Amino acid sequence: xxxxxxxxxxxxxxxxxxxxxxxxxxxxxxxxxxxxxxxxxxxxxxxxxxxxxxxxxxxxxxxxxxxxxxxxxxxxxxxxxxxxxxxxxxxxxxxxxxxxxxxxxxxxxxxxxxxxxxxxxxxxxxxxxxxxxxxxxxxxxxxxxxxxxxxxxxxxxxxxxxxxxxxxxxxxxxxxxxxxxxxxxxxxxxxxxxxxxxxxxxxxxxxxxxxxxxxxxxxxxxxxxxxxxxxxxxxxxxxxxxxxxxxxxxxxxxxxxxxxxxxxxxxxxxxxxxxxxxxxxxxxxxxxxxxxxxxxxxxxxxxxxxxxxxxxxxxxxxxxxxxxxxxxxxxxxxxxxxxxxxxxxxxx
Amino acid sequence: xxxxxxxxxxxxxxxxxxxxxxxxxxxxxxxxxxxxxxxxxxxxxxxxxxxxxxxxxxxxxxxxxxxxxxxxxxxxxxxxxxxxxxxxxxxxxxxxxxxxxxxxxxxxxxxxxxxxxxxxxxxxxxxxxxxxxxxxxxxxxxxxxxxxxxxxxxxxxxxxxxxxxxxxxxxxxxxxxxxxxxxxxxxxxxxxxxxxxxxxxxxxxxxxxxxxxxxxxxxxxxxxxxxxxxxxxxxxxxxxxxxxxxxxxxxxxxxxxxxxxxxxxxxxxxxxxxxxxxxxxxxxxxxxxxxxxxxxxxxxxxxxxxxxxxxxx
Numbered sequence: 001x002x003x004x005x006x007x008x009x010x011x012x013x014x015x016x017x018x019x020x021x022x023x024x025x026x027x028x029x030x031x032x033x034x035x036x037x038x039x040x041x042x043x044x045x046x047x048x049x050x051x052x053x054x055x056x057x058x059x060x061x062x063x064x065x066x067x068x069x070x071x072x073x074x075x076x077x078x079x080x081x082x083x084x085x086x087x088x089x090x091x092x093x094x095x096x097x098x099x100x101x102x103x104x105x106x107x108x109x110x111x112x113x114x115x116x117x118x119x120x121x122x123x124x125x126x127x128x129x130x131x132x133x134x135x136x137x138x139x140x141x142x143x144x145x146x147x148x149x150x151x152x153x154x155x156x157x158x159x160x161x162x163x164x165x166x167x168x169x170x171x172x173x174x175x176x177x178x179x180x181x182x183x184x185x186x187x188x189x190x191x192x193x194x195x196x197x198x199x200x201x202x203x204x205x206x207x208x209x210x211x212x213x214x215x216x217x218x219x220x221x222x223x224x225x226x227x228x229x230x231x232x233x234x235x236x237x238x239x240x241x242x243x244x245x246x247x248x249x250x251x252x253x254x255x256x257x258x259x260x261x262x263x264x265x266x267x268x269x270x271x272x273x274x275x276x277x278x279x280x281x282x283x284x285x286x287x288x289x290x291x292x293x294x295x296x297x298x299x300x301x302x303x304x305x306x307x308x309x310x311x312x313x314x315x316x317x318x319x320x321x322x323x324x325x326x327x328x329x330x331x332x333x334x335x336x337x338x339x340x341x342x343x344x345x346x347x348x
Numbered sequence: 349x350x351x352x353x354x355x356x357x358x359x360x361x362x363x364x365x366x367x368x369x370x371x372x373x374x375x376x377x378x379x380x381x382x383x384x385x386x387x388x389x390x391x392x393x394x395x396x397x398x399x400x401x402x403x404x405x406x407x408x409x410x411x412x413x414x415x416x417x418x419x420x421x422x423x424x425x426x427x428x429x430x431x432x433x434x435x436x437x438x439x440x441x442x443x444x445x446x447x448x449x450x451x452x453x454x455x456x457x458x459x460x461x462x463x464x465x466x467x468x469x470x471x472x473x474x475x476x477x478x479x480x481x482x483x484x485x486x487x488x489x490x491x492x493x494x495x496x497x498x499x500x501x502x503x504x505x506x507x508x509x510x511x512x513x514x515x516x517x518x519x520x521x522x523x524x525x526x527x528x529x530x531x532x533x534x535x536x537x538x539x540x541x542x543x544x545x546x547x548x549x550x551x552x553x554x555x556x557x558x559x560x561x562x563x564x565x566x567x568x569x570x571x572x573x574x575x576x577x578x579x580x581x582x583x584x585x586x587x588x589x590x591x592x593x594x595x596x597x598x599x600x601x602x603x604x605x606x607x608x609x610x611x612x613x614x615x616x617x618x619x620x621x622x623x624x625x626x627x628x629x630x631x632x633x634x635x636x637x638x639x640x641x642x643x644x645x646x647x648x649x650x651x652x653x654x655x656x657x658x659x660x661x
Contacts, residue, residue: 047478054477056552061483064469067522071503072490078499137395140388143380145373149392155647156396162639162646164581166599170606170632171402174409174423181405181423188421213398232374239376270492278584282607296497303498304588316496324493 082314102314112315114290115298122294123272125204126211131268133216135261138223139253157217165278168214172206173197197283200291210279222260230256262339270327273319295319401425403636410434410629422625434630443593443601444634451580451597454516458579462521463572470527471556474534475542484531490524497588504589515589516597520579526571533567534560570649573642580638598635606631 051058082102084095106112137157144150160168175181176196183193196206234252243251277296284292293301295315303312373379380388404425409417411427411434438444469487473480500519509515537560545555561568583599590596596604606628 050478057472057475057477058479060468060472060552060556061479063465064472064487064522064527065483067465067518068486068490070507071500071519071522072495073486075495075499075503076493078502079496081498081502137391140391143388153392153396156399158647159643160399162577162581162643163636164583164599166583166603166607167581167632167635170602171406173607174406174629174632175402179422184422217395217399236374236376245378245380281584281587282603285608299497300588304501309498309502313496313498316498320494320496327492 079313079317081310082317084310086310086313088309098310102310103318106311106314106318109311111289111293111302112298115293115295115315118291119273119294122204122207125208127268127272129208130211130216131265133212134219135223135257137216138220138227139249141220142224142227154217154220157220159217160214161218163214165214165276165282168210169279169282172210172213176206198286200287203283203287203291206283207276207279211276219264222264223257226257226260227253259339262334262337266327266330266334269330270323272326273323406629406632406636410626410633412626417625434626435634438627438630438634443596444598444631446594447596447598447601448634450513450595451599454513454582454597455576455579458517458520459572459576461517462523462526462575462579463568465522466526466530466571466575467556467561467568469522470530471534471552471560474531487524487527501588510589511592511595512589513595516582516585517579519585520575520582523575523578526574530564530567530571533564537563566649569645573646573649576642577639577646602631602635 078092081092081095083097083099084092085098085101086092086095141150141153144153163171173180177183178193178195178198180197182196186193196202230252235248238248238252273295276294280292280294280297281300284297289301296319299312299316299319302308302315306312405423408424408427409422411430411432412420412424413427413429413431413433416424416428469483473484473487504510504515504519509518541559541563542555545559550558581599582597583603586597586600587603590600
């Protein structure tokens with residue numbers, strides 16, 4: 001029983017194959033008793049025997065593996081076109097190799113630099129203004145005494161997470177657009193309409209507002225779960241020692257949330273170059289490429305729309321590699337600070 | 349991704365309480381000051397209103413009749429004489445029905461396939477089997493790195509899936525996060541159950557179908573709903589891969605006729621009798637309603653499913 005009650009490890013540790021190493025007997029039906037012997041540690045049992053024993057399990061992996069190959073690993077190899085002058089009619093095999101030229105060209109391309117800058121700028125906005133909101137909401141909700149208010153608010157706040165970006169933008173447009181609800185109201189009072197949705201200068205505010213609207217409630221769940229796992233007797237003891245509300249928050253609540261906050265920050269940093277794809281594609285026309293072009297939309301418009309397959313792929317590859325490095329680095333930093341990060345144990 | 353990934357790493361040794369446990373105010377907790385109380389109430393009310401008002405506005409406007417819309421100047425918060433005219437109009441043209449059909453097809457087939465691929469993969473790697481570890485690592489790697497837009501596009505093109513509904517389905521039938529949730533759930537199923545079935549001669553498929561799946565209904569429901577919502581909401585794949593108007597899913601229709609604001613009536617192939625405002629709203633509502641319908645189920649299960657699947661228990 002001990003083996004099975006063993007906790008499921010955290011996400012990364014989920015990579016470790018479970019510890020019930022010897023738990024699986026061979027199949028019994030119609031075989032001599034010997035065949036049902038417990039599984040011996042890897043290596044002692046022959047490869048062929050294991051293959052025979054696991055063949056149905058291996059068969060079950062096939063659909064997933066085919067998926068991974070077709071839509072993940074082979075496309076990764078397809079990134080070689082970033083080093084080619086890819087021509088669709090020639091294909092990958094016959095297109096000319098140009099080395100790093102596409103990357104060099106990118107950094108001479110003002111549009112790319114603009115997109116790169118916009119990405120960083122918007123990411124900074126998100127990090128500063130978006131990140132704390134779910135935490136604050138969770139602290140408020142956690143302090144509510146009325147169970148009913150808690151439930152009602154949670155139901156409302158989670159909902160937008162499940163709406164598509166198209167729908168979210170459509171709703172924002174109906175509220176804030178030039179002919180939207182609020183501007184209609186302003187006009188009726190004889191005031192000038194405010195171009196919430198089309199002003200490039202305030203675009204970061206709009207983007208962050210949309211993200212808060214869509215996902216802050218959902219992100220709150222994680223903090224709520226973490227808050228619920230803080231030992232209430234700590235609060236009680238602190239209160240008995242005369243610590244007020246703010247001191248308790250500073251010395252108990254925030255340290256209790258530390259690992260969750262670090263984890264989310266790492267994920268956020270790894271995601272920093274993917275500021276949000278659909279959101280920007282949908283609003284690029286209204287705000288203009290100057291403000292709304294980010295790395296992902298640049299890849300799309302250069303590659304798929306403009307036919308510059310190789311430079312699009314180069315931009316995409318650069319972004320992917322930088323993101324992976326960022327997440328790796330952030331994770332290292334987290335380890336330095338004694339936190340688990342996302343790769344809690346060494347995976348593998 | 350950031351938000352959905354994270355409940356898995358709560359590392360305090362204690363079992364997390366039910367999210368909605370009843371927090372009666374303990375004796376040692378001081379009553380909040382009126383100011384603090386007001387700020388809290390204000391934040392909660394404003395946030396809730398920002399979610400409810402736009403939805404109410406859209407639904408009401410889609411139901412409003414011509415006269416009320418004219419006097420209100422475009423939007424109404426409550427339809428005085430509700431009429432289904434706008435809906436009759438959009439369902440008379442072929443486009444909306446067509447898109448709904450496409451979205452429904454993609455969602456249903458996609459979810460079934462996705463569950464099949466995810467369940468088999470998660471079960472096969474939840475026990476110590478040959479190649480289990482490298483396969484899990486290969487899946488987890490997808491969380492770290494993305495192949496990129498252009499190569500994915502070229503792959504779909506190579507497979508001849510451009511302008512085929514399968515281009516909306518196949519790239520979405522496996523998600524690493526859902527895999528992780530499902531797999532940790534399977535790993536927590538008592539080994540004894542599986543062993544005894546095996547001794548009785550059950551094959552791995554039988555064990556999965558007769559023992560593991562019935563025990564995992566909650567997590568299968570959650571993961572299935574996540575996949576379904578994802579398929580219903582997906583818009584970008586359609587933008588990339590689908591040119592043929594008759595194969596547009598509802599999200600793409602919504603984008604082209606509402607967000608981009610090209611004349612709804614012309615594009616939908618209908619003669620506009622009710623004001624175009626309510627037609628647009630009706631299209632928004634049509635995309636919204638399925639989500640609102642599954643939302644109660646989602647809500648019932650997701651915290652439980654995701655947390656049991658992922659948090660130390």
